[in-house]
Amino acid sequence: MNGKKILFVSSELVPYLPENEVSLMSYEAPRMVNSNGGQIRIFMPRYGNINERRHQLHEVIRLSGMNLVINDMDMPLIIKVASIPKERIQVYFIDNEEYFKRKATFTDKQGNLFPDNDQRAIFFAKGVMETVKKLNWSPDIIHVHGWMASLLPLYLKNFYADEPLFADSKIVLSVYGKTFEGTLDKDMLNKIAFDGIPDEAIASLAEPTYNNLLKVAVDYADAIILASEDIPEELENHISNQEKPVLPYVPVQEFEEAYANFYNTEVLK
Template identity: 55%
Template sequence: MRILYVSSELIPYTPENTLSNAALELPRITNGQGNDVRIFMPRFGTINERRHQLHEVIRLSGMNMIVNDIDQPLIIKVASLPNDRMQVYFIDNEEYFKRKGIYEDKKTGEFYEDNDERAIFFTKGILETIKKLNWKPDVIHAQGWMSALMPLYLKTYYADDPFFNEIKIVYSLFDKPFEGILSDDMMSKIAFDKIDEKEFEHLKKPTFNNLLKVGIDHADVVVQGDEVLPDEIMDYIKKTDKSFKEYAVTESLCELYPSLCEVKD
């Protein structure tokens, strides 16, 4: 199988935590089973390009993403994980990712006001990149809140694009919340892409929990990535008919994606 992993955090490029660890270990497991695995993450300004040997993919240059009616250049960089035969692709843009912080300003501690736009750009940038690479995954596994829009865009914005037909989407939930909301006008920014607002009505108030709910709504499989998740999220999952993988140490591809294995069979 071809498996694409999407995460905003990944060891060794960001500090170690549950999300960045899972973003490394899950690809290692599936890659070790002989699958074709690739990873995408943002090229945050905290990442030392020289030390980690990032280089720009020239053949992917010239792409632009429109976010809220603003045309933004998309730069793709790539590196190889040390000791692993896996490539990591970095979504880059000076407006969104050059700053020396991941989600918040390092000096003030304030959450970036455009984190919603960064999430939209990250999502669309990945999907446009794999299309240009002509690398069609069987499974996209999105992890964490910054990847929560991936299921939504795959199942709505790209629904009529034959390249994305039959791709299954897995969404892993991690308890790494932010306070407050992403943006007062996040709904209008997504609606600009002509996605029906009923598909993401939770984002009338774009809190951490509501963002996760949007990811849950459009995923084929939902995975509990942290041992403990907010009660509101666990209760919401129980009300859905989603294939749900509870928190566990996984050893095989079909343990990770049981319903997808059934589909492949």
């Protein structure tokens, strides 16, 4: 991994959120690359239940200040950073008061999905790409974790298709077990189409379930990692129909060599 640039884009990350499959691997994979001489950047949303004082988040004025258009609305983008002290790893947080101030990640106190989760996912994908452009940092690999980050492959290969900075970037998608029931807002399709993304690219999002979100992500990824033992059968079938490199499930205790080999021999070949 020496000298390779890897952008990690994740829905969740320890130590900022509780440990689960997504948040743990979103920490372990960059730590592995960092310790093997790779260059990394990590992005996640700045949810309102992240303790800014404890984790010493601070705004980066030179990166903040632009507006992103989401479904014909101007939404201000705020960028914050913090460091994971024991690893000396810096994390960038995508923030917006309307989308991320609430004191929860994906659901309300009753466990209902937030009605604007679709717009939050669009804002997150575009916010990451715009910030990386401002950093003028061209990643060799973009590794995506978690459904809130799952629109990034679609946007990279469509909305940002002509951006020279990402011309040679390869997308790795980690697919996890099903993490929400029901659907996001049924109008999600039109909100993405507003960005000029062709209808045929997002047809399955007429029913924006977890499986359909991940199917679209799989369609635009260059390589897939099965990051859970229990992947929905519908998703497994969709992945098996793709002619793309796939890394079978590897437990977190044994992942380092497998992921490094996969990056080097299947993704960067």
